[in-house]
Amino acid sequence: SLDSDSKTNLIVNYLPQTMSQEEIRSLFASIGDVESCKLIRDKVTGQSLGYGFVNYLRADDADKAINTLNGLRLQNKTIKV
Known part of the structure; x- marks a missing residue:
């Protein structure tokens, strides 16, 4: 079974190189x-x-982030969550 940590921890790929940690x-x-x-x-x-x-902090926010932000275009990139 998934531990609770993996439900809240997301990997984000294809970020624009100019984007800072604070902006993300x-x-x-x-x-x-x-x-x-x-x-x-x-x-x-x-x-x-x-x-x-x-x-x-919450798994439902992580789910919402995947649904909302996956495929978002930032500058010249399409991010993958």
Whole structure:
């Protein structure tokens, strides 16, 4: 069975490289309470690798984020949640 953590933790792919961790957090926080948000960056250059993780406090907010934000176009990218 899925543990409760995996129901609230989302991986977000195809993020625009110019988007900051704060911008990603505020986008996902428009759906519900975000516990944590991590943008994955290249260790050497600090450049965004175009994906990250968003963890919600509630599983129903995570579901809503998938339904609302998956396929959203941001700049020249279509994000996958």
